[in-house]
Amino acid sequence: MLAMEYRGPKRVRAVQKPMPEIKHPQDAIVRVLRTCICGSDLHLYNGNVPDTRVGSTFGHEFIGEVVEIGSEVTKLKTGDRVIVPFNIACGECHFCRQGMFGNCHESNTEATAVGGIFGYSHTAGGYDGGQAEFARVPYANVGPTIIPEGMDLDDAVLLTDVVPTGYQAAEMAGIQPNDTVVVFGAGPVGIMAARCAWLFGAGRVIIIDKEDYRLEFARNYSYCEAYNFEEIGDPVVFIKKTTDWIGADVVIDAVGAEAAGNAMQTITGRKLLLQAGSATAVHWAINSVKKGGVVSIVGVYGPTDNLIPIGNVLNKGLTIRANQASVKRLLPRLIEHVQNGTLNPKGLITHRIPLAEVADGYRMFSAKLDNCIKPVMIP
């Protein structure tokens, strides 16, 4: 089968690989119908996530048709078309039973902080991902959710990560009616978080990025104010000024480790890998939220060492919430939103790329060429 393969920082290719096999009685094999390249794939692509092994296949956003099931799979049958959440979750452990499917304790031997994620390095369990013609889906009774009759496959594939992550970012932010919500990062997740902020009753939504084409997209898609941080001066001062010198009620970090905008952070975090990626967006979030406000983080950072202004978190009495989205928990509600037209995920897709051209797809998305917001691949 054809599959994407990682060869080293900024080097990927499409190759023939052996078909995935059932390794556990709760496994299923799916034929991939749609798969996306995600902003968090770029952390892997750039070589910033430890234990990203050469020869791995990425891809945690995919939907597919079940072609084979293991002996303990009871909730799926061959021929079912399923949304596959990016988290691999057992549904039985301490954390799954709290609805924390993104923190499952039975899907990743290599680390305890993060659960298993498809195609997301050995630090997230060493699974092959869905940027391939076929993929192995463990715990098939738990994660995969049947695609409702009539749902567009392009909508369905964005329910694997972008929509739930954007939605959970707004949910964790504890938005109160009429709150001012600032979102750092106008990538697909940031744009979705900005749009979902309205669903929780926000009174004003501001999005900040450095690419004008993304800001323009966010203005239209998320009905929000959009500013380029290279034009507004210090973004923290700008947000204070525009909120009567109080600060935003809520700030969402939808950027993560690849943040631009601060030379020191870029050098120590992204180039030398001495901290868990550039912490620029977290700095801005902590410093621009009001005292007693909430910072919600869904941007991905690497492990352990980070230089963040924790002193200001104390002094300002902040609540910080952060997590991988628990896709499975959110899917029923989000499917409703898509079916009612409240959310329109496929509106984010700007590029369709054949799997054979995966290297070009990664380059286009990472270098932000051709006004790319979200690329989808059809194997």
Add this chain to the structure above:
Amino acid sequence: METNVINTPIDPKQIPGWGVDADPKNDPTYPMRARMNVTQDPDSKHRPTLQPLEVEKLRSIERPNVSAVYGTTVPPMGLSGAIRRLAFKYSENRYRHWLPLIVADRVQVVEGILDDLVHGTVPNIWAEKGYDVEWKHNRTAFITKMATIAALTAGTIVWLSSGNKEKGFRRRDNQRRY
């Protein structure tokens, strides 16, 4: 021997005022912790069926066993594999765990190129880096970047090949430091 007071279990309900302010809404993680009550399950220690161990699986020392299910792709091999095995002697709390893994990643890139060559494939690095689209959509910046890299490389080669005397001096200087 006297019982260590610190290790004597305390019944919290005996503590004056225990739980008087236990409104879950005061908990910043609410409602996450309240979503399902783990203790209500009669078999909370139940684990899923274990996947048979067919490949070498490195595991965090912060857990007693392998997770019931795991990925089986790219087991540790060669020099990079040896470095990874060392890294997994330390906990996720340590630089000693994460930095060697990043080093192993870089070593494996070289191993990957050698492996390609051994199997008769010359890696097409231009294509793997997706330079075709960069050329198509971002030509001017791309040419500038490539020219800069070429100039720096040429400059470095000239510098390295000029004057053995200077190199010899630096080597002695290094030795003196230790």
